[in-house]
Amino acid sequence: MQVRVLMTILACFILITLLVLIRKYIDAINVALPIFKPYELAVDNNQPEFANVSDWVNKLSNKSSSPFIYPAPVLQVKLLLEDDILESDEEVFRVSVGAIDDYQFFCVNQVFSSHKIKYSYYKVGDNIWLVVLTKDENYLRSVLDKLKYYEINYILAKA
Numbered sequence: 001m002q003v004r005v006l007m008t009i010l011a012c013f014i015l016i017t018l019l020v021l022i023r024k025y026i027d028a029i030n031v032a033l034p035i036f037k038p039y040e041l042a043v044d045n046n047q048p049e050f051a052n053v054s055d056w057v058n059k060l061s062n063k064s065s066s067p068f069i070y071p072a073p074v075l076q077v078k079l080l081l082e083d084d085i086l087e088s089d090e091e092v093f094r095v096s097v098g099a100i101d102d103y104q105f106f107c108v109n110q111v112f113s114s115h116k117i118k119y120s121y122y123k124v125g126d127n128i129w130l131v132v133l134t135k136d137e138n139y140l141r142s143v144l145d146k147l148k149y150y151e152i153n154y155i156l157a158k159a
Contacts, residue, residue: 093157098126107150135159
């Protein structure tokens, strides 16, 4: 009988402890968390106002198109005339750069123009040939070697 009494007292003690723990748990859940405001940076009123980004797009799209159409794209032609060749002591070289795209052709023009080398070009089939006027063949070869950077291969021949 003493065991039953002790078991009952122990059961009551555990029950009371359990109820107290449940009550504290419920109180802990119901505690309101503090509200934190985000940090706001100071606003500088002296900054200029920028136009809405989409405004310029709308203005451009609403702009009426040009009332005329160009008949052809602009074409630039450079020719070495016979008089230029006869007057100078420079040698004439023919350079074949093969079939190249527009960007590579632009690179050829830029390289020769930047080194102030007189040249003209013509096309036979898909191959582009350059007629180059220069005094020094070694200098021409050094300039042509710069075309390899743009993946342009060449064949040099003396005319």
